Structures are given as C-alpha cells and as structure tokens.
Amino acid sequence: MKIYFSDFFEVNPSILEEFGAFNISLINDLPLFIDPFLLFGSKKTEYQELHENILKYLTFLKTKAENGINDFAEVKSWYLFPEVKQNWFGYSKVGNGGSGLGPKFGKAFSSSIHIVFDDLGKEQVTQSSHLEKAGLFEIGVGKDNISDFTTNLIKEFLLEYTQEFTKKHIDKKHIKTINVNKVYFDYELERWMPKEYELPYLFGDFALLTPRDILTKDDNWINSNDLRGDFTRICGSIPNDQLRHEIFNYFKKSLPKPPKNKKNTQKEISLAIHNTIKQFPEIIKYYVKQKEENKVGAKNISKQKVQEVESIFIEQLGKFVELLMDKSDFYEISPESSYEESLKRINYLKTVIEDNDGYRLFYVNHQPIKREEDLQIIYRLTWFASDFDVNREPNNGRGPVDYAISKGSKDKTLIEFKLASNSKLKQNLAKQVEVYEKANATKKSIKAILYFDASEYNKVKKTLKELNLENAENIVLIDAGRKISASNVK
Known part of the structure; x- marks a missing residue:
C-alpha cells in the first residue's frame, strides 16, 4: 500500500x-x-x-x-x-x-x-x-x-x-x-x-x-491569538511608563460599563484589545520582542507538533491500514453502487476501530483527537486504494462537504465525518447535508459520527431521537473510546 x-x-x-x-x-x-x-x-x-x-x-x-x-x-x-x-x-x-x-x-x-x-x-x-x-x-x-x-x-x-x-x-x-x-x-x-x-x-x-x-x-x-491572549502581560512589560499608562487608560475607556454586579464579557474585552492595538501598534513590537527572546521555546513546541503529526498520520495510520488489510475486505474493489460501497467501508472502519484496536489511531499522548479536520484527513488516507473517485471537501457552491464518492456522474454519495463533541452537530444533521445533496444533485448521503465516551454517546443518541433519526441506516456511530484489553476482562 x-x-x-x-x-x-x-x-x-x-x-x-x-x-x-x-x-x-x-x-x-x-x-x-x-x-x-x-x-x-x-x-x-x-x-x-x-x-x-x-x-x-x-x-x-x-x-x-x-x-x-x-x-x-x-x-x-x-x-x-x-x-x-x-x-x-x-x-x-x-x-x-x-x-x-x-x-x-x-x-x-x-x-x-x-x-x-x-x-x-x-x-x-x-x-x-x-x-x-x-x-x-x-x-x-x-x-x-x-x-x-x-x-x-x-x-x-x-x-x-x-x-x-x-x-x-x-x-x-x-x-x-x-x-x-x-x-x-x-x-x-x-x-x-x-x-x-x-x-x-x-x-x-x-x-x-x-x-x-x-x-x-x-x-x-508569532501569531495574533497569542498577541491578544497575552495582551495585559505584553503591555505591562513596556519600559516606557508614559506609553504604558496611555495604553492601559485607552483600554479601560474602550470597555463598556457592565451591568451592576457583572463583569465585561469576553467579546467586549476582545474588542477593546483589538481597538487598543489599532490605536497603539507599538504593542506589536513589544510582543515580537518577547517572542524573539524565546527561540528555544519556538523550536521545542514546533518539534513537538511535528512529532504529533508524524505519530497520527504516519506511524499510527500505518498500523491502522495494516489492521484494515488484515481484518476486513476494506481494500477489495467492489462493483456495488457508490452508496453501498461507502456504507460498507464505513462499517468496516467501525469494526476495526471498535473491535480490533483501531481506536488507538485517534489518541495522541493519551488524549483523543478533537479536530474534525484531522479525522477527515485520516479517512482520506485510508480510502486511497479504490476505483471510486474520491473528492475531499468538494465545494459545489454551498460550502464544502467532507467527501463526495462517485462512480460516474449519476452515482454519487456524500459523506460527512463529524465528532460527537461538535457543538453544531444537531444543526448539521438536520440541515447541512440536505443542502449539500441539492447542490451536488444526489439523494444519497452518509454521516459517520465518532464519539469517545458515554456522555458523548448519550448526547448523540438524544440528538438523533429528537430528529427522528434513531434507526437511520445512513448514520453510523463509531465508538473510539479506549478499550479494555481482553486479557484484563473478568
């Protein structure tokens, strides 16, 4: 492979x-x-x-x-x-x-x-x-x-x-x-x-x-999230006391007066920080200065992030593909329709993840993956050996869907991969794929939802019940929670 x-x-x-x-x-x-x-x-x-x-x-x-x-x-x-x-x-x-x-x-x-x-x-x-x-x-x-x-x-x-x-x-x-x-x-x-x-x-x-x-x-x-998130400490480090006073004074005046016994909302604070930086761009120079003084930190953090990518997308994914090859017919080419083939492959994934230690792919440093973008890349890399045309996130006018699996112009199935922790999961299930189906001229779609614990599972089940989708064939729940080793089961 x-x-x-x-x-x-x-x-x-x-x-x-x-x-x-x-x-x-x-x-x-x-x-x-x-x-x-x-x-x-x-x-x-x-x-x-x-x-x-x-x-x-x-x-x-x-x-x-x-x-x-x-x-x-x-x-x-x-x-x-x-x-x-x-x-x-x-x-x-x-x-x-x-x-x-x-x-x-x-x-x-x-x-x-x-x-x-x-x-x-x-x-x-x-x-x-x-x-x-x-x-x-x-x-x-x-x-x-x-x-x-x-x-x-x-x-x-x-x-x-x-x-x-x-x-x-x-x-x-x-x-x-x-x-x-x-x-x-x-x-x-x-x-x-x-x-x-x-x-x-x-x-x-x-x-x-x-x-x-x-x-x-x-x-x-050097990034805007750190600049705004560490605003107070950055401004407090400015050696010019007059400039420092003017910055904090402007910031305080930019904050609206909150209701009695209330604090300013995070949105109000963020806007005040944004306006203050625009008024005093010198703040950016002092932020960059602090970043320059921690070159070792930059090197160490980037090294850790690269190792995480290698761990997920190379080492663990390689083992996952081996499991798919050994435990299922995932890579056998099928004459079935795009919908049948897509559903079969997702159920193969489910079996390998839940029953054959495939869940290990979704953990880095004992923490579960919490980015849907990473989940979608993983899916793309496991699907490559197929005679089906696999388009990752094709955008046909109404926003990108995770995948459109097709065999010819008249046989197309849309696939959405979601995490149960997604705050907009219910909205997505109710409306999003329906809109995508119209844009892609197809009636077939599958939703695969990954959950990591009982609370996430219960949340998904509640959502499906509210939407009358409990028994929907095209919604596949995948349990990626840690499994107890068979040798430890009593």
Whole structure:
C-alpha cells in the first residue's frame, strides 16, 4: 500500500529521517507549514540566510510601495504566487492544490506594507523584522498567506534540498528534469526567474521535500491569538511608563460599563484589545520582542507538533491500514453502487476501530483527537486504494462537504465525518447535508459520527431521537473510546 514519499519512490524512511526531511503523504496535504521564525531562530547559517533573504525581498517591496505602485501588473509580478503544492503541506481542501496568493492578498499587502514594516532595517525594539507581522494587522493577511509567501520565497532552497536527496537516494526511473517557474528573484531585472532541477516525479508533477526542523502546525510562533491572549502581560512589560499608562487608560475607556454586579464579557474585552492595538501598534513590537527572546521555546513546541503529526498520520495510520488489510475486505474493489460501497467501508472502519484496536489511531499522548479536520484527513488516507473517485471537501457552491464518492456522474454519495463533541452537530444533521445533496444533485448521503465516551454517546443518541433519526441506516456511530484489553476482562 502506497501513501508516503518513501513508498512511492522506494526509499527507506530511515534515510529520509537521517537526511532531516519529513516523509510527506502523496495522497493528501498534511496540516503542517513552514514557520519563518524557525529560520530566524535557528543556529544554522543557511536558515539565517534564508530569513535575511526574506527581509531583503520585503525591503524591495516596501521601497516600491513607498515610491508608488500604479500598475496592477507590478503587484501581479511581485506579490502573486501559486501555492507550492508540491510540498504536500497546508490547508488545501482537495488533494494538494490550494489557492495560493491571489489579487486580494496582493492588493492588501502592497497597500499596507509601509505601515506594517515601518521600521524595516531600522529596528530598535526588536532584533529583526518578521514577515509574520503582516498577520498581526487587520489587513486581510492570514496565516495561510504567510505560509504560502514564505514557501515561495525559499523555494530555491527547497528545490536544491530535494535535488540533493534525489541524486543520492532515488532511482533514475523516478527522476525527471524540470524547468521550475519563479525560483529566484533577479533584483536587476526585478523579476522572478525559472531554474532547472532533477526532481522526483509522480502523477504528472514533481515532489518537494522539506526539512522537519522548519515545520510547525496550527499557528506561527508569532501569531495574533497569542498577541491578544497575552495582551495585559505584553503591555505591562513596556519600559516606557508614559506609553504604558496611555495604553492601559485607552483600554479601560474602550470597555463598556457592565451591568451592576457583572463583569465585561469576553467579546467586549476582545474588542477593546483589538481597538487598543489599532490605536497603539507599538504593542506589536513589544510582543515580537518577547517572542524573539524565546527561540528555544519556538523550536521545542514546533518539534513537538511535528512529532504529533508524524505519530497520527504516519506511524499510527500505518498500523491502522495494516489492521484494515488484515481484518476486513476494506481494500477489495467492489462493483456495488457508490452508496453501498461507502456504507460498507464505513462499517468496516467501525469494526476495526471498535473491535480490533483501531481506536488507538485517534489518541495522541493519551488524549483523543478533537479536530474534525484531522479525522477527515485520516479517512482520506485510508480510502486511497479504490476505483471510486474520491473528492475531499468538494465545494459545489454551498460550502464544502467532507467527501463526495462517485462512480460516474449519476452515482454519487456524500459523506460527512463529524465528532460527537461538535457543538453544531444537531444543526448539521438536520440541515447541512440536505443542502449539500441539492447542490451536488444526489439523494444519497452518509454521516459517520465518532464519539469517545458515554456522555458523548448519550448526547448523540438524544440528538438523533429528537430528529427522528434513531434507526437511520445512513448514520453510523463509531465508538473510539479506549478499550479494555481482553486479557484484563473478568
């Protein structure tokens, strides 16, 4: 069964590990991305140079913006990039193809870069500037944009890194010479240039390796959630007592007076914090300063997050696939309809999870998975060996459904994977898939609901009873709670 880079290109996973590369899935994107702070905080000279090159390009963009960009062709040339989908990381909803950096990002960033990076190259509070600052201002730049921009700006390094591994460890039958677009920036010509590489080639495209030690999951080390969540302590650390007083005074005035014997709601506090940061952007510099002072923390947390992804999506998933192969007919191709095949496979999953120790897949450090996105990726990676067309989260106009399984245009089944802990589960069961069915021109749908304990099970059963869905064939409850070993059962 082939899922990972090592499988398709016939390389021992230990060789990838020794090289320092992450063993990517070539079936679906995994929820990791490159954090530019890990380049800045690294002791490796090559990583520090990459961070300096990012700042060099930002300096170029800022200079052009200050001189005035009147032609959208310049924005298109300097700010717009496709997603580097060949690294198989990120937020894509189908396979590994994301939207990349489009006109919306280009216009937002080009019009605000002189504000976001006002002290670029002249930093006094912080040691350096950071691309991630763009995600701290309300300018329409999110963490996915930061990730895509970073990957594009260090693409030459990633290509050379992959080419080095390819020449040493991959059979020539898997290698192709590729002329890659937008590899490096020529500052004299002021344009992105192509370059030729020998790369691993599969499914009509090349694959790109990434070092494990520049990857993270969920958030950049510098992120808006931490900025707002640690607002009071950050502001309290500002050495300028006059500025500190003005900030706290503005914050207090921004809070509405609560009713008698009541406190301000979290929503009111969050809005006051947001308004205060907008009024005093200096707060961001002191936040970044604190982040810079904890480079070791950034490295340790990112390492832990990468290990968690490897644990779930490589080690435990590999064992889970082995169970499916050994204990069921999950991977046997069936001539049945998409609905029958989908229902049969989900029930196979249920059996393996509940009766054959498959539940272990859904625990990391003894804690159950609580992200539906992770559950959906797991499902996608276990379904790959099928003659059915599997679309993960296809969006046909009314929002993405988890999967549409089809065999021809007239035989399609929609599948929703949900956690019982989802606060909107009842709403979803009642309305969501019905809407999706209309958008996808199908009447067939299946809902698989994963629960971890008795309270979650009781909640689901109550919801199904309220909706008159207790005996619905197309709703499959899966018990992923820890099981007592047979040897310990009395």
